[in-house]
Amino acid sequence: MAGVRISRAAGALLGAAGMVVPLAVVTAAPAQAASCTTSTGPYQTRVERFLGRPVDGKQSAADCKATQKFQAQHGITPTIGYAGELTWRTMNTMLAQRAAGKTPNAAGKCPTNKGRIACVDLTRQLSWIQDGKKLTYGPVPVRTGRDGAETRTGLKKVYWRDIDHVSSLYNVSMPYSQFFDGGQAFHSVTKSMWNPPGSAGCVNMRVADAKAYWSLLRNGDDVFVYGRKPGT
Template sequence: MGDVRRRSAVAIGVTSLVAPLALTLGATPAQAASCTASKGPYQKQVEKFLGRPVDGKQSSADCKAIRAFQTKHGIKPDIGYAGPVTWGVMNLMNKQKAVGKKPNKAGTCPTNKGRIACVNLTLQLSWIQDGKKLVYGPVPVRTGRNGYETRTGLKKVYWRNIDHVSTIYDVPMPYSQFFDGGQAFHSAGVSMWNPPGSHGCVNMTKATAKKYWSLLKKGDDVYVYGRKPGT
């Protein structure tokens, strides 16, 4: 009996050493959530958007395509489920594309201010115009999420800082052009369709932020209108 107890104690001791050693050496962590076999409520719409066969049934190929889209745009969980957030992003993309080169067709952004940067929160689009002439855009942007909405109204660029770093969130904000308190146009290293949105700033791709930097100056007008979906 004594030998059995000693062997058991040794075995337990070895096991207790092996477990942390395995973690130290990089044992395989729990696998990420697998691709779902369940169809979502927007299955057909998502299939059509992605150019998949529109049958309303979830296939492994459907799931792979949906998941790739979700991963690219930071939609969580990225398990290939055709849910409301995924379809919401795709539907917004469709609406943005339909605008074409006439973002101010309704004349909502003022045309009597000379050069002005316009931001349509509803469509998550921005552009620069001079009178009725389109100077640049429209381009997709990422504005404030629920609780941190980008404020609407007529404003002016009052401060520019090409290498700004947020003192609140401690994150870089390249090509910052402030137009309302701490809210600014600036480059952001995420997809412009990444939900739920910014903390109030108008996020842009680096290429767009650089273009805005070259086209705008201190004192130029900015007009923000509409309402971001989900706010």
């Protein structure tokens, strides 16, 4: 994402690499609560189980309200309590993140021969920092590129950092930006990490996690992005 405060050298690099513009970081005003649907969704049983509801595969008023609350919390629309594909996909991603525990690289997909490296698993929407085989931070949930604007995979390097970066296209703040592939960067946002459809390429992070990455990473550090985001 382009920024208004950028050095000539960094600007040239960004221009040469091509820009990917993340979504504007804007928190919308909460909408008036929608009416609950009485329809049973295709993922009803799994949604009920995730929410700790009685599992009978049939929509009830209480099921709907619990599902609707989850949808509203994470910006899933329409917010009508329907146990549809997007709602279940979001829940399933959360389950995969929980299962990662403190061994996110158990499968060895992120290189362990690079020293300090920031890993981004698009499939589980997780990121962490490791040094060799030692986990040094995370794993933490992230919000990556939406369908058609995916966060690009491969081995990268942090090449430019701007703690107070501002987008020149949307005039929005991108705090703790650390660019690693053209206009794609780690940076903080205030919305839910599970808010669909995703960014326009950047790796969105919660504020505390973006701050930690800022303190732990430096220019020249490796970043490895792999997997495929659900729904892309």
